[in-house]
Amino acid sequence: MTSIKPMIEFKNVSKLYQLGLTRTSLPRVISQRATALFRKGTPQPDRDFWALRDVSFEVQAGESLALVGPNGAGKTTIFRLLARITQPTSGTLSVRGRLSALIELGAGFHPDLTGRENVFLNGAILGLRRKEIEKHFDEIVDFSGLERFIDTPLKRYSSGMAIRLGFAVASCIEPEVLLVDEVLAVGDAAFQRKCIERIQQLRANGTCLMFVSHNPYLIRAVCEKALYINQGAVRALGAADDIIDAYQRDVQNEQAQALERSHKGEHEPAGDGEIEITNIEVSGEERYGDGTLDSRYSAQIRLHYSAAKQLGEVRASVFLIRSDGVSACMVRSSNCSERLWIDEGQGQICVRLEPLQLVGGTYCVEAHLLDETDSILLTRRTIRSDWFAVAGAAPTNSNPRSGVFEPRSRWSHTTDQDHEDELESPVENSSDEAYR
Amino acid sequence: MTATAHARRLYDAGDLLYQWTARNVRARYQQSALGWLWAILLPTAQALTFTAVFTVVVPIDTGPVPYVLFSYVAIVPWTLLSAALPDMANSVVENMSLVTKIYFPREVLPIAALAARLMDAGVAAALSLVLFAWAGVPVFGPTWIALPLLVAIQLLLLLGAGLACAALNVLFRDVRAVLVLGIQIWFYATPVVYPVEMVPEQYRAFYFLNPMAGVVVGYRDVLLDGSWPGAYLASSAAAAVLIFVLGCVLFKRIEPRFSDVI
Numbered sequence: 001m002t003s004i005k006p007m008i009e010f011k012n013v014s015k016l017y018q019l020g021l022t023r024t025s026l027p028r029v030i031s032q033r034a035t036a037l038f039r040k041g042t043p044q045p046d047r048d049f050w051a052l053r054d055v056s057f058e059v060q061a062g063e064s065l066a067l068v069g070p071n072g073a074g075k076t077t078i079f080r081l082l083a084r085i086t087q088p089t090s091g092t093l094s095v096r097g098r099l100s101a102l103i104e105l106g107a108g109f110h111p112d113l114t115g116r117e118n119v120f121l122n123g124a125i126l127g128l129r130r131k132e133i134e135k136h137f138d139e140i141v142d143f144s145g146l147e148r149f150i151d152t153p154l155k156r157y158s159s160g161m162a163i164r165l166g167f168a169v170a171s172c173i174e175p176e177v178l179l180v181d182e183v184l185a186v187g188d189a190a191f192q193r194k195c196i197e198r199i200q201q202l203r204a205n206g207t208c209l210m211f212v213s214h215n216p217y218l219i220r221a222v223c224e225k226a227l228y229i230n231q232g233a234v235r236a237l238g239a240a241d242d243i244i245d246a247y248q249r250d251v252q253n254e255q256a257q258a259l260e261r262s263h264k265g266e267h268e269p270a271g272d273g274e275i276e277i278t279n280i281e282v283s284g285e286e287r288y289g290d291g292t293l294d295s296r297y298s299a300q301i302r303l304h305y306s307a308a309k310q311l312g313e314v315r316a317s318v319f320l321i322r323s324d325g326v327s328a329c330m331v332r333s334s335n336c337s338e339r340l341w342i343d344e345g346q347g348q349i350c351v352r353l354e355p356l357q358l359v360g361g362t363y364c365v366e367a368h369l370l371d372e373t374d375s376i377l378l379t380r381r382t383i384r385s386d387w388f389a390v391a392g393a394a395p396t397n398s399n400p401r402s403g404v405f406e407p408r409s410r411w412s413h414t415t416d417q418d419h420e421d422e423l424e425s426p427v428e429n430s431s432d433e434a435y436r
Numbered sequence: 437m438t439a440t441a442h443a444r445r446l447y448d449a450g451d452l453l454y455q456w457t458a459r460n461v462r463a464r465y466q467q468s469a470l471g472w473l474w475a476i477l478l479p480t481a482q483a484l485t486f487t488a489v490f491t492v493v494v495p496i497d498t499g500p501v502p503y504v505l506f507s508y509v510a511i512v513p514w515t516l517l518s519a520a521l522p523d524m525a526n527s528v529v530e531n532m533s534l535v536t537k538i539y540f541p542r543e544v545l546p547i548a549a550l551a552a553r554l555m556d557a558g559v560a561a562a563l564s565l566v567l568f569a570w571a572g573v574p575v576f577g578p579t580w581i582a583l584p585l586l587v588a589i590q591l592l593l594l595l596g597a598g599l600a601c602a603a604l605n606v607l608f609r610d611v612r613a614v615l616v617l618g619i620q621i622w623f624y625a626t627p628v629v630y631p632v633e634m635v636p637e638q639y640r641a642f643y644f645l646n647p648m649a650g651v652v653v654g655y656r657d658v659l660l661d662g663s664w665p666g667a668y669l670a671s672s673a674a675a676a677v678l679i680f681v682l683g684c685v686l687f688k689r690i691e692p693r694f695s696d697v698i
Contacts (some may be wrong), residue, residue, distance in 0.1 A: 082538040086695045104537035110459050114468040121459050124452040125540055
């Protein structure tokens with residue numbers, strides 16, 4: 001234990017919201033009492049909602065902590081508590097130093113006032129003194145890129161312009177604690193980059209950061225630690241990489257289960273069942289020792305079958321399916337020279353993927369057996385392996401554009417001025433050497 | 437937190453108070469052709485209406501002072517009350533989107549609403565100097581020293597009542613309706629259109645528990661009669677202080693729930 005006090009400290013913080021209690025009116029109260037009289041013993045519906053339950057964590061000076069979790073997990077409630085907008089129902093929290101929250105950009109902007117007037121108004125709401133704003137005014141206008149419109153009433157601004165002005169005001173504060181809540185999702189790419197640069201600049205100056213985002217790359221770029229919360233409770237706290245992976249595996253598992261449910265009762269054209277796949281096993285090199293396969297290495301898929309009679313030559317098709325329902329690939333035995341000859345009894349068909357080369361995520365394997373012409377389905381039941389996690393060379397992410405396939409890559413770079421011999425020294429992907 | 441800590445916090449929010457007041461005033465007159473002239477036009481029109489009714493239809497004796505002046509002196513502080521209280525009551529509710537998203541001293545909202553109306557009252561009060569000159573009433577007499585006291589009593593009253601209404605309005609929107617009715621009744625309980633001498637002697641002690649009665653009579657004594665406010669001001673001042681304290685306590689008690697009750 002260090003004797004230095006943390007910048008942010010949550011101690012067993014719980015927050016209770018009472019749903020439905022906000023719109024009490026005398027007529028309604030009377031009617032509720034009256035119905036309760038007639039329907040004795042009917043318990044009142046549970047209106048308590050625990051947005052946070054017994055949450056404890058600390059953020060030390062200079063640290064940056066990302067909050068991850070599904071919608072409604074309690075991320076916003078933590079921010080609201082930190083920003084003193086609301087008070088905890090129980091527990092204590094403390095924030096040392098000046099806090100600035102990039103939660104609601106341009107709060108209090110008035111459409112009838114000019115950009116200039118709104119800068120001063122917004123700054124004052126954020127707790128800036130007039131002199132401070134005057135000192136930073138040119139910087140704010142410059143950052144927002146709105147020099148020409150600064151004396152135009154705000155109602156003539158586009159929403160993007162207003163948000164740019166809002167961020168410019170909010171970020172000219174040099175806070176000791178900065179809260180950033182998904183605000184970067186707005187604005188164009190150039191502006192987003194500016195915002196991230198500004199956040200990183202503040203981080204470099206020792207500002208303590210708390211960050212909410214659904215973008216894992218962004219979290220990795222600005223945070224070293226992460227807190228995973230779900231249903232108001234802390235699930236895990238640790239290094240950002242580990243926490244994001246853990247969170248995304250949970251998300252993918254949930255997706256997989258949803259996929260499973262939606263597939264139940266779905267019947268595909270099936271064979272007569274003279275041969276059935278009884279089990280599918282997937283194995284390979286593990287990344288973390290928890291069953292997560294490392295996609296840079298090879299993996300094996302083993303199909304256990306049971307045949308009621310001799311079938312002769314068969315073909316196998318193996319599908320890799322990702323948790324979001326995307327079919328990652330199909331591997332067919334007809335594409336290779338190996339013959340699969342089936343006699344009566346049980347056995348195993350094995351296929352080796354070398355290397356796996358999938359993008360990180362959660363996958364499962366589905367397999368069918370077909371006759372020698374590769375056209376008639378022999379198996380009646382569709383069997384799936386258990387879901388398994390794959391860690392790719394690149395970080396796990398949910399960006400649909402990252403696809404499912406992660407080829408081995410080698411990068412090089414030349415400019416027009418370069419001599420040809422420099423082409424001979426390619427820059428290698430750091431993960432490349434790990435490929436076997 | 438102690439009362440001094442609250443005051444200190446509010447002092448730190450001075451810039452915000454100024455900005456928010458300026459916002460209210462600017463926004464109010466932004467697209468109006470007459471702008472701040474309304475601050476004079478409204479009380480003047482009201483004074484003329486009252487003069488027509490209470491000199492022609494139901495004549496009221498106001499002694500040597502012309503009725504226009506007699507009523508104008510009361511209409512200015514009364515208009516401040518009747519305009520500021522609804523504004524203050526709505527100030528928090530109207531800015532709920534701000535209150536639920538950003539932390540700042542919440543008192544700024546009702547106080548800035550009052551400050552914005554206070555500017556109007558100041559403009560209207562300046563016009564009364566013209567009326568005084570026209571009617572031959574001595575300007576800047578020695579009793580004018582008592583003016584700050586009268587203004588202070590009224591401000592304490594408005595702050596207390598306004599803070600209470602602003603906080604209660606968050607919980608119960610009924611406050612708005614009650615306020616409309618309340619201000620109407622309050623108007624008749626205050627000697628704006630009639631002289632206090634018309635109130636039967638035996639009710640006077642009770643009557644001056646209405647702080648506005650003491651304030652209005654005080655303005656007339658000090659400005660028109662050139663006399664010092666009498667003992668009646670004590671009970672009005674006491675009532676104003678009581679309302680101020682109750683209003684502050686009520687606001688502080690309800691304030692933590694603002695952002696949870698949307």
